[in-house]
Each structure stands twice: as structure tokens, then as C-alpha cells.
Amino acid sequence: MEMRQLGDLWPVSALTLGGGGLGLVWGNSTREEAVATVRAAVDAGINFLDLAPLYGQAESVVGEAFDGGWPSHLRVSTKCMVGARHADDIPGRLEKSVRLSLETLKREHADCYILHSNIHPDDYVYEQHPDYANNGGVSWSRFVGEVIPTFESLKARGIIGAWGVTGIGLPISIMEALRSEPKPDVVQVIANLMDSAGGLKRYEEPTEPRNIIRTAKNNDVGVMGIRAVQAGALTAAFDRPLEAGDPDMKDYEKAVPFRALCESWGEDPAAIAHRYALAIEGVDTVVLGVKNRAELGQLVDAAEKGPLDPAQIAEIEALGLRRQIPRIPLDAPI
Numbered sequence: 274m275e276m277r278q279l280g281d282l283w284p285v286s287a288l289t290l291g292g293g294g295l296g297l298v299w300g301n302s303t304r305e306e307a308v309a310t311v312r313a314a315v316d317a318g319i320n321f322l323d324l325a326p327l328y329g330q331a332e333s334v335v336g337e338a339f340d341g342g343w344p345s346h347l348r349v350s351t352k353c354m355v356g357a358r359h360a361d362d363i364p365g366r367l368e369k370s371v372r373l374s375l376e377t378l379k380r381e382h383a384d385c386y387i388l389h390s391n392i393h394p395d396d397y398v399y400e401q402h403p404d405y406a407n408n409g410g411v412s413w414s415r416f417v418g419e420v421i422p423t424f425e426s427l428k429a430r431g432i433i434g435a436w437g438v439t440g441i442g443l444p445i446s447i448m449e450a451l452r453s454e455p456k457p458d459v460v461q462v463i464a465n466l467m468d469s470a471g472g473l474k475r476y477e478e479p480t481e482p483r484n485i486i487r488t489a490k491n492n493d494v495g496v497m498g499i500r501a502v503q504a505g506a507l508t509a510a511f512d513r514p515l516e517a518g519d520p521d522m523k524d525y526e527k528a529v530p531f532r533a534l535c536e537s538w539g540e541d542p543a544a545i546a547h548r549y550a551l552a553i554e555g556v557d558t559v560v561l562g563v564k565n566r567a568e569l570g571q572l573v574d575a576a577e578k579g580p581l582d583p584a585q586i587a588e589i590e591a592l593g594l595r596r597q598i599p600r601i602p603l604d605a606p607i
Contacts, residue, residue: 274318274576279557280495282385282435282458283348287551287558288576289321289497290314294564296329300512302564304334311338313566315347317573323461323497323560324378325352325389326370332377341379349378350385350459352439355420356408363415364423371432385459386424386433391442391475392416392450402475409475413446417453425455435459437495441473444481448488460489464498464550464559467528468595471504471521486555498559501550507531508543512564530592538585543568544575549589552580 275287294300295307311322311334324332332351339347353370355363371386390411397412399405406412411420424436437459440447451460463470463482470480489496505511506524509532515522528542535542550559563569581589 274573275579276320277557278495279321279497280458280489281493282495285321285348285558286319288319288547288572289323289558289560290319290569291499291560291562292322292324292328292331292335293562294568295324295334296331297334297564298329300564304330304337306565307331307334308338310563310566310569311335314561314569315344317569319573320346320348321558322347322349324349324374325387326374327352327354327389332374336378339379343380348384349380350387350437351375351378351383352387352389354389354409356390356406356410357412358407360415363411363419364426367420367423368427368432371427375432382431383433385435385437386427387437387439387459387461388416388420388424389439392438392446393443393476394446397443397476399475400477405475410442413449416446416450421455437461437497439499440482440485440489441470441480441499443476444478444485447485451485451488451492451494456492457494459495459497460485461497461499461560462486462489462556463500464496464553464556465501465503465507466531466546466549466589466594467503467507467524469503469506469524470500471506471524472519473500474520483553486553490555496555496557498550498553498556500562501559502543502546502562503528504562507546509541527594531589531594534588534592541571541575544571545581545585545589547572547575548578548581549586551576552586 276284279285351374359366395412427433435458437457440460440462504521
């Protein structure tokens with residue numbers, strides 16, 4: 274599998290195995306199949322696993338897959354979400370979470386530890402989701418004054434090797450974090466042909482993932498592309514029931530022209546969506562949300578074909594599925 278440099282860290286496979294599908298939180302799978310999928314991913318050349326306690330059984334599945342006998346070349350990240358309700362002891366929560374993850378994974382060290390929360394200005398109000406900050410929002414002051422020092426302390430003590438942020442929060446805050454010192458080693462960024470975070474978007478402003486990626490690359494921060502198929506909206510069909518007004522269902526309905534284009538090419542939408550994500554300038558690795566070996570094999574085969582060529586990308590862009598008004602032109606050079 275193609276290897277790419279992850280910022281200033283290490284070479285990683287173009288595809289990363291994510292924990293969302295492994296945790297048995299959606300779709301039809303079994304724990305045995307999830308364990309087999311982890312092992313198959315490593316056999317296929319994937320050398321990076323992206324996990325989190327919030328991904329159901331994902332960390333225990335991976336712990337079972339290797340039972341303490343981790344391949345020496347295999348790297349792993351885990352995450353923690355904090356919000357205003359954890360303000361009394363954010364450092365304690367961050368350290369407790371990573372230690373529990375390592376115990377579950379049967380490891381002594383996490384290669385990367387990622388803040389799973391949205392970062393926002395101190396006085397920011399989530400107008401449509403006013404309670405969100407309580408569970409999943411971190412103010413800029415707490416990020417700088419508590420989160421970063423805790424990550425740096427864990428790094429100095431050898432508990433983690435690097436740290437990062439999930440870049441689905443307010444773009445202005447994410448980009449400021451990427452420009453600050455000390456800055457994250459990695460950032461997870463929406464990388465799909467709609468530039469959509471779907472149901473993960475809690476704020477009203479444009480998502481600006483391309484500008485977040487640009488800022489990351491200008492500051493030597495590694496980029497992990499997430500939601501290549503936008504939670505299933507860019508696949509042939511959802512693997513779980515959704516209500517009509519669900520943001521991901523709205524994206525699925527919006528993507529009808531994309532599925533028609535893929536049909537005219539004789540291609541599967543999920544495969545094309547991942548090859549599109551691999552072609553986004555600045556994306557170092559694309560995180561998979563697969564839940565079984567069949568899905569894994571399909572996307573590994575797609576990656577072997579390489580990123581989409583410019584002509585195919587132009588046809589997709591002509592569909593107009595990612596129109597928004599960013600603060601910086603989307604075609605500005607990195």
C-alpha cells in the first residue's frame with residue numbers, strides 16, 4: 274500500500290483503519306468479524322489504527338486482535354472528549370481516559386492522543402445546539418491552559434508519542450490551534466466531495482475543511498482525512514435506518530447526481546468517494562469506517578487504483594455538491 278508522510282511524525286499507509294465501524298455501533302457485523310477485519314487490514318498494508326472509547330467495542334476488539342502481541346510497525350491513536358461539564362478536572366479526565374484505553378488495547382504507549390471535542394472561542398454560543406458545549410465543547414482558554422499542557426505532560430512522560438485535535442469544531446478556532454505553539458502534531462479533517470460534516474456539525478458557519486487542511490500543511494501538521502463517504506451519504510445505500518430530516522440523510526438525497534455519475538462510470542460510489550478523498554491535496558491518510566472484511570477489501574482495492582484523475586474530479590466538482598461561501602477562496606494554493 275502507498276505510504277505517505279504524516280506531518281512531522283512518521284510514514285503512514287494511505288488508508289488508516291478507523292474504529293467507528295469496528296465498534297459494532299451500526300450495521301450488520303459480529304465481534305469475530307471485527308477482529309478478523311483488524312487483522313486483515315494489517316495484512317493488507319495498513320499500519321495505523323484510529324480508535325476511541327466512544328467507538329463502542331472498537332478498542333477491546335483491537336486489544337483482542339493482537340492480545341498484547343502488537344506488530345512493531347503498527348501505530349495507534351486514541352481520543353478523549355471533554356466539555357464544560359468536565360471543567361473541574363480536564364487534566365484528570367484526559368489522563369484517566371488514555372490510561373484506560375491503553376489497558377484495553379494491551380499497550381503501554383499510544384502513538385497519538387487526539388482531543389475529540391470541538392474547540393470554540395470563550396464566548397461562543399452554539400445557537401442550534403445550546404447544550405453541546407456542556408458535553409463536547411472546549412473553550413479556547415481551557416484548550417490552551419489545560420488541554421495542551423496535559424498533552425505535553427503525557428508526551429514528556431512517554432505515555433503518548435504525539436497529540437492532535439479533531440478538526441470538526443469552529444474553523445476559526447481549529448486554524449488558530451494549528452498556527453499556535455505548541456501546535457498539534459495531527460488534525461482530523463472532513464475529507465469528502467461535499468465538504469460536509471453532516472450530523473457532526475454543531476455550528477452555523479461554513480465548515481471550511483479545505484482551508485483547515487491548507488493551514489495544517491502550512492504549519493507542518495499531519496492531516497487525517499475523515500468521513501470520506503460522509504457517514505454513508507456517498508454510498509449506494511445506508512446500512513442503518515435514518516429519519517428523513519437527519520443531516521446525513523439530507524446529504525444522501527443531495528448526492529443523487531453523484532451516484533448517477535458513478536453508475537455511468539460503472540463504479541461503486543463508496544470506492545469513488547474514497548479515491549476522491551485520497552486525491553485531496555494535503556490529506557496524508559484517509560480513515561476508513563469499515564465494519565467487515567468485504568468493505569475493507571473493496572476500499573483497499575480502490576486505493577490500489579490510486580487517487581482519481583483530474584478529469585474525473587472535474588466531473589464530480591461540476592455537480593456542485595460542495596458549494597459554500599468560505600472566508601478564503603477554496604482554490605487558493607496551499
